[in-house]
Structures are given as C-alpha cells and as structure tokens.
Amino acid sequence: MACGNACDDEFPAAAKVLVAGGFGVGKTTFIGAVSEITPLSTEELITAASVGTDSLAGVAGKSTTTVAFDFGRITVDARHVLYLFGTPGQERFWFLWNELSNGALGAVVLVDTRRLTGSFEAVDFFERRGIPFLVAINEFDGAFRYEPEEVRAALRLGPDVPVVPCDARAARSATSVLVALVRHLLARAVSSRPV
Amino acid sequence: MAVSGQEPWLDGNAGRLVRPYQVSGGRTRPAHPLNLLSLVKATGREAAPRHGPEHARILELCRRAPVPVAELAAHLRLPVAVTKVLVADLIDHGAVQTRHPGAATDPSDPIVLEALLDGLRQRL
Numbered sequence: 001m002a003c004g005n006a007c008d009d010e011f012p013a014a015a016k017v018l019v020a021g022g023f024g025v026g027k028t029t030f031i032g033a034v035s036e037i038t039p040l041s042t043e044e045l046i047t048a049a050s051v052g053t054d055s056l057a058g059v060a061g062k063s064t065t066t067v068a069f070d071f072g073r074i075t076v077d078a079r080h081v082l083y084l085f086g087t088p089g090q091e092r093f094w095f096l097w098n099e100l101s102n103g104a105l106g107a108v109v110l111v112d113t114r115r116l117t118g119s120f121e122a123v124d125f126f127e128r129r130g131i132p133f134l135v136a137i138n139e140f141d142g143a144f145r146y147e148p149e150e151v152r153a154a155l156r157l158g159p160d161v162p163v164v165p166c167d168a169r170a171a172r173s174a175t176s177v178l179v180a181l182v183r184h185l186l187a188r189a190v191s192s193r194p195v
Numbered sequence: 196m197a198v199s200g201q202e203p204w205l206d207g208n209a210g211r212l213v214r215p216y217q218v219s220g221g222r223t224r225p226a227h228p229l230n231l232l233s234l235v236k237a238t239g240r241e242a243a244p245r246h247g248p249e250h251a252r253i254l255e256l257c258r259r260a261p262v263p264v265a266e267l268a269a270h271l272r273l274p275v276a277v278t279k280v281l282v283a284d285l286i287d288h289g290a291v292q293t294r295h296p297g298a299a300t301d302p303s304d305p306i307v308l309e310a311l312l313d314g315l316r317q318r319l
C-alpha cells in the first residue's frame with residue numbers, strides 16, 4: 001500500500017498516557033473530565049492477552065471472558081492526539097498493563113488519601129519499568145488532606161517524582177495534572193540529552 | 196493486597212462472558228501487526244461480500260478520520276483481539292490503511308512534548 005507524504009497529513013501523531021491507581025481512586029472520573037469523548041470502555045480477551053493464544057479454536061464451545069479498560073481522547077492540535085488509557089484496578093488483570101504501557105509517554109498515578117497504599121502497586125509497576133509518572137492526589141470531599149510531602153513519604157517516592165493535588169471531576173484540574181506530567185517528561189528529556 | 200489464587204476467574208469483576216467469536220471465525224491473532232493505538236483509515240474501497248456487518252461498521256467509523264484500534268473496539272463492543280483480526284481482513288482487502296504511532300511515542304522527543312504542552316495549556 002503506497003503511503004507517501006499525502007497520508008502523513010491524514011494520520012496525526014498518537015501519544016498515549018496511562019491513568020492508573022488502586023480500586024475506586026477516580027480513574028474513570030479523571031478520564032471523563034479531560035476527554036473530548038465520553039470515556040469508552042474497551043475490552044480485551046483474557047485468554048488472548050494473558051496467554052497470547054493464536055486462536056480460540058482450542059476452547060471452542062467454552063466461554064472466555066474479557067477485562068475492560070477506560071479509553072479517552074484529547075485532540076491537542078491538528079497534528080497531535082493524546083489518548084488516555086485507564087488501567088483495570090484489579091491486580092489479577094495487570095497482565096493487561098504490559099500491553100497498555102507499551103509505548104506510553106508516561107502515567108498519572110491517582111491516589112485516594114483515604115487509602116494511600118491502594119496505589120502502591122501502580123507506583124511500583126511504573127518504577128520497575130522505568131515509565132515516567134507523577135502522583136496526583138484526588139481530593140475526595142471530607143477526606144483528610146495530606147501534604148504532598150507526606151504522600152511522597154508514604155508511597156516512598158523518589159525526590160524527582162512530582163506530587164500534585166487534583167479534583168478528578170473537574171476538567172481544568174485534571175488537565176493541569178496532564179500539563180504537570182508533560183512538563184515532567186520535558187524536564188527529563190532535556191536533562192538526558194547531550195547539550 | 197495479595198491475590199489468593201483461589202478466586203474464580205469468572206466472577207462479576209471479570210466482565211461479560213464471551214462466546215468464541217463467529218465474527219472473526221474464532222481467530223484472535225491478526226494477520227498484520229496492530230496495537231491499541233494503530234490508526235485505521237478507510238481508503239474508500241467497500242468491504243467484500245464475504246465480510247460481515249462488523250467490517251462494514253469499522254469502515255463507517257474510520258471514513259472521515261483515522262481511528263485507533265482501541266476506539267474501534269469500544270464502538271463495536273468487541274474485544275481488542277477480535278477487532279484487530281477484522282481490521283487485518285480489511286487491510287488485506289485494501290479497504291483500510293493503517294499507521295502505527297511513530298515519533299509521538301518517544302517520551303524523550305522534546306518537539307512532540309512541547310506540542311502537547313502547548314495544546315494542553317490552551318485547554319486550561
């Protein structure tokens with residue numbers, strides 16, 4: 001299929017950011033607040049994603065099952081589209097995180113201060129894979145307000161990981177989290193490049 | 196929280212049960228490499244008579260602008276693996292073109308990052 005410069009203009013650059021965190025921290029809410037489309041729920045087959053089967057022929061007649069993840073979109077400009085993927089909260093579905101994180105620019109790890117440690121696995125996942133991330137404290141009504149430094153200590157975050165407060169329900173607040181993430185990525189990119 | 200390993204896989208949290216797919220003839224591995232963000236765009240060529248209604252729906256969805264595989268899957272309410280198989284059928288038929296995300300996935304490309312930063316700031 002010939003695809004010259006003409007179709008370069010038709011295909012924008014697609015960037016991916018993950019929105020992760022423990023059960024019920026506000027991942028779907030966050031994606032809904034920033035996405036220009038209603039967050040979609042995309043499904044993956046557990047058999048295909050987890051064991052990489054070529055075919056379901058061997059399990060014909062049996063049922064297989066799916067795991068859903070959130071999906072949102074921000075058309076940043078004519079040439080760039082940012083896609084947001086929410087990770088499934090439950091640990092046993094984390095095999096899907098590998099596929100989701102493949103090629104991701106970075107991640108937003110949401111934390112709920114009522115259950116700080118609920119997002120510990122997400123932090124660990126991105127640290128292990130060297131995927132840059134920031135921590136956004138979702139300030140639920142009536143929840144205790146922690147200082148960012150307290151959250152940093154509780155989650156044992158390195159000094160370079162940004163920790164920012166947010167209201168996942170508010171478009172402006174959630175968008176500013178993405179701005180902080182991209183700033184963080186830029187700072188890393190500039191510092192890792194030879195002058 | 197540790198996973199006990201004793202939990203049944205097929206409970207309420209595991210999503211709906213799906214029958215092996217008639218729409219893809221039971222295939223889950225596409226004939227072309229595709230990922231969640233592979234962008235799909237209709238070329239204008241119609242689906243073949245052997246293709247099903249899901250193939251036609253894909254062409255409809257990506258007629259105007261490129262749509263990533265993950266978004267097609269959500270609209271079709273089909274798992275990503277099955278959607279990839281259908282898209283691969285359409286590639287073989289010349290009914291769609293695809294593009295893998297390129298430079299924008301390099302997290303250290305300051306030009307892309309600057310563009311994202313500018314665009315996001317304008318939304319504040």
Ligand SMILES: Nc1nc2c(ncn2[C@@H]2O[C@H](COP(=O)(O)OP(=O)(O)OP(=O)(O)O)[C@@H](O)[C@H]2O)c(=O)[nH]1
Nearest residue numbers: 023024025026027028029089139140141167168169
């Ligand atoms: N007060 C308040 N409520 C919130 C906020 N963010 C989310 N919620 C509520 O908290 C609940 C859980 O939010 P979700 O966005 O569904 O959380 P999630 O991380 O997607 O949950 P799972 O996918 O089940 O892990 C919902 O009822 C939201 O309306 C917030 O910033 N403030």
Ligand SMILES: [Mg+2]
Nearest residue numbers: 027028029070
């Ligand atoms: Mg959710």
